Amino acid sequence: MSSLYFTDRSNVKLEDVVFNEAVSEQIKQFLREYQFREVLEKYELPVVNKMLLYGKTGCGKTMTAKAIAKQLDKKIIIVNLANIVSSKLGETSKNIEGLFKEVNYESAVLFFDEFDSLGQIRDYDNKDNSEMKRVVNAILQLIDNFPKKSILIAATNQIQMIDDALVRRFELKLEFTSPSRAVLDKYYDTLLLKYPTQFQKLDRIYDVSFAEAKNHVFKEVKNNIIQAEIHKQTNK
Incomplete structure (x- = not known):
């Protein structure tokens, strides 16, 4: 079972x-x-x-x-x-x-x-x-x-x-139903809150599901972190 x-x-x-x-x-x-x-x-x-x-x-x-x-x-x-x-x-x-x-x-x-x-x-x-x-x-x-x-x-x-x-x-x-723009903004705010301000910058996408919005946030935040690390290494 x-x-x-x-x-x-x-x-x-x-x-x-x-x-x-x-x-x-x-x-x-x-x-x-x-x-x-x-x-x-x-x-x-x-x-x-x-x-x-x-x-x-x-x-x-x-x-x-x-x-x-x-x-x-x-x-x-x-x-x-x-x-x-x-x-x-x-x-x-x-x-x-x-x-x-x-x-x-x-x-x-x-x-x-x-x-x-x-x-x-x-x-x-x-x-x-x-x-x-x-x-x-x-x-x-x-x-x-x-x-x-x-x-x-x-x-x-x-x-x-x-x-x-x-x-x-x-x-x-x-x-x-698909979340409205206002509902998605609230969701984006909640997701981004756990990350430092410098990693929160991204272009928000709409007319998507919560799952798609979450994947978008993860992708953009990871990219922001990686770019920051590359910048650090370049300027050592």
């Missing part, structure tokens, strides 16, 4: 993740509900514990899952669904069931990356559509019985590939 996932006690904090205002408010509400879940449950009010993050690659979905786990002081079990799919009859369903049993026991955050792989599962072997139906049905049943003390988070870049019945099982669906 360990080859299908890895566990993490992440140091990613919520303040390390830059959200747009709408997503930020929904995550705050989610955390408040979880904090006061026992009181809410006394009034028979449902507490959200299943969240679907969707949108462009590199916009912070994985970091968000890790930050939520950190905020709630929970271990996160990170799964790449593509690694769970097996060509052996019944093996895929068995792998998924094993994961859900473990998260039930450990009261962790279960994070499915590339959840759109479920769409690929349905087309994985056209010779045996009944097997693919069994996989989707197994996941639906497991989600329906997901323990309240645990949290299920799934991320996808292609929500349109996921079965509608699966999408409906997630009480909270958050869209991660």
Whole structure:
């Protein structure tokens, strides 16, 4: 089972993740509900514990899952669904069931990356559509019985590939869009703050994801440091 996932006690904090205002408010509400879940449950009010993050690659979905786990002081079990799919009859369903049993026991955050792989599962072997139906049905049943003390988070870049019945099982669906110019400026400021002023000079790029912005900062800061070292050696 360990080859299908890895566990993490992440140091990613919520303040390390830059959200747009709408997503930020929904995550705050989610955390408040979880904090006061026992009181809410006394009034028979449902507490959200299943969240679907969707949108462009590199916009912070994985970091968000890790930050939520950190905020709630929970271990996160990170799964790449593509690694769970097996060509052996019944093996895929068995792998998924094993994961859900473990998260039930450990009261962790279960994070499915590339959840759109479920769409690929349905087309994985056209010779045996009944097997693919069994996989989707197994996941639906497991989600329906997901323990309240645990949290299920799934991320996808292609929500349109996921079965509608699966999408409906997630009480909270958050869209991660490309960051605005103002949001990127805030992100650049945060990234550059850790470096000495003389290494912070760079031309900021926009209309990019957070991941692309971070790579740009790393590249430019490294170049600034290297150029400074070359200048030192030249002037010895």
